[in-house]
Amino acid sequence: MKKKTILYSALLAFGLLSFSGCSDQFLKDMTPYDKYSPEQTFGSEVILDQYIQNIYYNYFRVSGMTPTQSYSLAGKYTDFTAYTEEKWGIQTKISSSNILEEAKDCDSYFGANLASNISNDPYSRIRYCNDVLEGIDKYGQTLSDGFVRKAKGQAYFLRAIQLFDLVRVYGGVPIVNTVLNAADREAAKAYNRESVEACIKQIISDLDDAAGLLPTRKEWGDAEYGRLTKEAALAYKSRVLLVFASPIFNKDWDNSGNQRWKDALKATQDAKTLLDNEGYGLYGATGKDWDEMFYKNDNKFCKEVIMVKMLAASTSGSDERSSWQKAIRLKSMGSNGAGFQVPQGMLDIFPMADGKPAVDENGNFVNGYDKFLFFKNRDPRFYYTFTFSGMKWGYDANADAVVWNYCWEDASENQYFANVGSSPAIVRKMSSPIASSANTYAADGTDVYEYRYAELLLNLAECYAATGDASTAIDVLGQVRARVGIPVGNNKYGLGSVSDKHEAIKACLRERQIELAYEGKRYWDIWRWMLYTDDASNNNTTCATLGLEPLNGTHRVGKYLKVKGSTTKEDPIASEVAAFDTPVDVNDEANLQANLEILAEFWTSHFEFKDTKTPVDNINNEQAEITWRENYYLSGLPENVLLMNPWLSQSTGWQDAYGAKGTFDARQ
Structure with a gap:
């Protein structure tokens, strides 16, 4: 046969x-x-x-x-966002109550055992x-x-x-x-x-x-x-070699002459040369253009997009759709929730309008940043990544819809809400004003931009930084900032004159947080740079070397935007909200700053921040800190694989199918 x-x-x-x-x-x-x-x-x-x-x-x-809007792993949709600063919630691998080290605890991605049907x-x-x-x-x-x-x-x-x-x-x-x-x-x-x-x-x-x-x-x-395409293959080569040069697999990563960084740099330069010749590049020249990039080129070529997953704006059973619009839109806009809530720390990450940081190395607010009036004078990408009370956020049924996202309390501190979650801001990035809100955005065809030209430039900047060319790295980051309208000024788009390699690498990682926020990339950057922990015994001291705070021991923070001094079950500022006639329209660049000032006065008069009753990162309703263990960076092989293939060795940090310690160094 x-x-x-x-x-x-x-x-x-x-x-x-x-x-x-x-x-x-x-x-x-x-x-x-x-x-x-x-x-x-x-x-x-x-x-x-x-x-x-x-x-x-x-x-x-x-x-x-x-x-997030990314495939994450081939064949498997896994949302890693809650393992990052972008989203709160204590997950399995960052819970202090879990110690995962047995074969049965290992990631199941490797696959199921052979069966009569092929999985x-x-x-x-x-x-x-x-x-x-x-x-x-x-x-x-x-x-x-x-x-x-x-x-x-x-x-x-x-x-x-x-x-x-x-x-x-x-x-x-x-x-x-x-x-x-x-x-x-x-x-x-x-x-x-x-x-x-x-x-x-x-x-x-x-x-x-x-x-x-x-x-x-x-x-x-x-x-x-x-x-x-040919272009995508070369760009993907850049991504692979960048990971191979990163600390997760490269114990010599801090050597500017390390061959892996040189290989990654060459591959990225080669990819950029081809893409430039084929008409790729950064899309647009303003924050508005940057926003429109994500929805104005539906199912057709966009010069910034290297790899795309096109989706269908239909409800046909044979078409695949997204649930992104449903996840981020408010109930008042045709969804069924309070939007995608933003941890307070994410609001601090984005720079000011001139590109200078909002928070310094010690966590102090600098360059005029106001923690409460966080929306004043920010990077143009900020206004297209987040939205907040008093800001226009149009959708198909109402192009002038305004976000109102606050709560109030009665004398017994019972809370009442107006479309509110546990954050004064919600994600609006990759939203489409023309997506159909019918049936809670059931026909959402928002394409997934898996690999953008901006990411390739960020790869290039990081390779320059790691090979000791900090000045060129900053120049490349400046290109990413210039295209959204951040002025060059006398401080290189707010980046400054950086000569130290470690400072340049930090600048690259921060720019990735900003430019690629909510696109499914942050977890993989944390992973490859091993930013959860420092552990010299595991050849991991990247946080100390770069001067970064490990994520372990930190937590995400939520805040209510609360009406001041209210003592009623009814909305105490309903009439003021209805009469507010200068909502912020971020597309009205000429009047943006003036209208932000008016909104700031409204916020100052009517609102204050209030801690959430239950921490947004909690275990049994008590404050929980991120607790990632060293062996989690690379999973061991799962129990079913080891039992069926007993000649395969288990990874160090994990037990085999019979409880013995693994011996295979998965980072070598």
Whole structure:
């Protein structure tokens, strides 16, 4: 009986979704490939392209559905936002009440045990890529050269993405570059955990192959927008090598001459050169442009977007949508909640309008920053990342809608609310004023910008900083700030003249917090720089070296915006709110500062901050501090994997399936 090597499932979707597309030409009319022979599948351009489309689908179909707007890990939607400063809530890995070290506690991302049905797990997805590469060589003699190049290029790129995500979770893992027979257990024993260096070498090899085979975006054409491209392969190489050079895998990271940083710098420069030649770059020249970038180019090319997951503004069962608008909008705007609440510390991170910091190294407010009137005189991106009481935030049914987000108390301190959560500000970034509010934004088609040109520039700045060229790093950061309208002034966009390498790295990490806020990137920056902890015994002293406060021992803070001195069950300032006729319109740049001053007077007259009755970071309603343990940076292999593959060694810091200490250094 002929062994079947093609995809086993009858495929999960027939619709318009993948990592990158929902156009009529790109993920449509999916076919149950198990009814075809290998000769038919890999010998037909039509069927093989559908097969490849399904690989995209299996990689990215579960992504971008709720905050954050990023796929996070291929094949798995995991919201890491609450492990960062961007969102509160004590999660499993940052709870002081948890000590995770047993095999049963390890991350399950590696996948389920083999079964009669094929699950959508990492090594299954790698197998699909290997199927394409081997199937074309064996059965694809009649395929055109151009099609073969595109098919193989996509397969190499997708295989690289999956291996990289496995490395990000576990460190060194087995490298499988051939289609294995699942029944051959003896042959499987040849696949042991490889070093991180070997894994990265394989990933880079695949990305180089992909870049050599794939068309550019222009060569793909508009009908195929969203496919993986030559430009994306080189940009992804920058991302991979940046991680490899970072402290999580690089004990020599603080050496300006370290080869890994040099390799990352070269890869990023090469990617930038190609992208610049192909028409990519920073979008717009104002904060308003920056905001519009996220919704004005729906399902079509935006010069800043290197990798995109296009979503469909429909409620069809075959289309994939987002829940972002529903998560961030207020009930008064067609949603069903109080929006995406902002920890107080996030409001401090953004600089002032001239780019200078709002808070100094010691936590003191500087450069005119007012903790209560946090909205005065801020970076233009601030006003398009957050919204607050007295600010216009239009939506499809009311372009002039104004946010009011406050509470009041009676004499017994019973609280009453007007659309309020536990923060005076809520997230508005990536909101669309034209998204349909019908049925709580059920047809939200907000595209997911997985990789932006701004991120590539931030990679470039960090590489310059780490290799000792602090001045050039600051110049690159200045480009990111200049395009939203921050003036250069005599202080380099508020960044100053930085000559110290560590100060330059800190500036890069802070700019990533600002520019990429709520795009699913912050957790991975904290992770690769190991910013939760310092532990010299684990070769981790990055916080002390850079002069940063570890996240461990800190907590996120929420505040109510409360009406002063109220003692009634009825809204005591309803009439004043109704009469307030100068709400802040951030798009009215000419009058923005004047209207912010008027709003500040209204806030000062009517509001004060009030602590939440229960801490927003709590365990059993008591204040809790972030408590991340060193072994969490890289998970051990889960129990099911070790039991089925007993030749695989467990990571240090974790126990194997029988309780013995792991011996595999996953960071090596």
